[in-house]
Amino acid sequence: DGGITQSPKYLFRKEGQNVTLSCEQNLNHDAMYWYRQDPGQGLRLIYYSQIVNDFQKGDIAEGYSVSREKKESFPLTVTSAQKNPTAFYLCASSMGGGTSDVNEQFFGPGTRLTVL
Amino acid sequence: AQSVTQLDSHVSVSEGTPVLLRCNYSSSYSPSLFWYVQHPNKGLQLLLKYTSAATLVKGINGFEAEFKKSETSFHLTKPSAHMSDAAEYFCVVSYTGRRALTFGSGTRLQVQP
Numbered sequence: 382d383g384g385i386t387q388s389p390k391y392l393f394r395k396e397g398q399n400v401t402l403s404c405e406q407n408l409n410h411d412a413m414y415w416y417r418q419d420p421g422q423g424l425r426l427i428y429y430s431q432i433v434n435d436f437q438k439g440d441i442a443e444g445y446s447v448s449r450e451k452k453e454s455f456p457l458t459v460t461s462a463q464k465n466p467t468a469f470y471l472c473a474s475s476m477g478g479g480t481s482d483v484n485e486q487f488f489g490p491g492t493r494l495t496v497l
Numbered sequence: 498a499q500s501v502t503q504l505d506s507h508v509s510v511s512e513g514t515p516v517l518l519r520c521n522y523s524s525s526y527s528p529s530l531f532w533y534v535q536h537p538n539k540g541l542q543l544l545l546k547y548t549s550a551a552t553l554v555k556g557i558n559g560f561e562a563e564f565k566k567s568e569t570s571f572h573l574t575k576p577s578a579h580m581s582d583a584a585e586y587f588c589v590v591s592y593t594g595r596r597a598l599t600f601g602s603g604t605r606l607q608v609q610p
Contacts, residue, residue, distance in 0.1 A: 385540075414597060421506070423587055423600030424541075439597060471540060485531070486598060488540035 384408065385489035387472050392494045394459070394466070402457045402492045404472030411476065413455035414486065417441060418469040427470075430455055459494065467496045501590045503601035511609045516560075516575040518604045520588030523569070530571045531589040531598070532562055541587065547571065558582070583608045 385406045394400045406413065412431045416424035426439030430449040444463025449455055455474075459466045470492045475484040504519040522528060529548045533541040545556025552564045562573045571588060588601040 387540075416600075421602065423602045424598075425600075426597045429597050469538075473541075485543055485546060488533075488542070490540045491538070493538070 385472060385474055385487055387470075387489035387492050389492060390490065392492055394494060394496050396496055397461045399458055399460050400494065402459070402470055402472075402494070404455045404457065404489060406453055406455075406472075406474045406487075406489075408474055408487060409452070410474035410487070411452070412474060412484075413449070414473040414475075415439075415445070415447065415455070415457045416471045416473065418471060418491075424471060427457065466494055469493050501588050501599055501601040503586075503588050503604050505604050506602065507605045507607070509607040509609060510578045512580055513577050516573070516578045516582065516606065518573040518586050518588075518606065520571045520573065520601060521569050522571065522588075522590045529591040530562075530564060531591070532556065532560070532571075532573050533587045533589055535585045535587065535603075537584075544573070544586075578606075578608045580608050580610065582606060 388403045414429040415427040417427055418424050425441050427441055427445050428436055428439050428447040430436035433449055433452050436447050436449050444460055446458045472489040473486040475486045501522045510516055531546045532544040534544050535541045544560050545554045545562055547554045547564045555561045560575045562571050564571050583606055585603045585605050587603050590599045
């Protein structure tokens, strides 16, 4: 089965702790994305990566970090610098292409992070 | 700024009646437009997409949307609502030169029996 997996489904963190959210895809997609979703709002882009070993900040990158060492993996670290990290985090991927090429994004099931 | 506006945060219909979810986008030379659906605590699933082909786009589960450039709109419709259609719907735009997507704030569809 091809798809995107995110783990864990639920995550609890104490204030001041860093935590890493996993995202893996076996769709052979070049591009991967991290979004944050808050109640009553659409998704906001945190980081994205168009190719291995390269990534770009999105609209709300402060307090987050990513890596893209492998094509299939794009982990997101929520650092203690993120002031309000409680949210639903969604990972997505799409086929490669230039910036003028738009491809459908496929989404994982999400991770709900709660700061205690 | 590039943006997309979903005109209703909440829509309630009776089962078997038509569904209309409204979306307007800021103008661009060649936007690509999508509708995604999200069931509670789930990821997003693509319903349909417009990429400058036919202006009336048919999607999954009986949904369709019409691209109207003059009105900068991309409203989502379905002739007859089903209970399983109850979910959050997002209108999404991609603009040339910007790889990531711009999301509307979502419309929660409630279907009454």
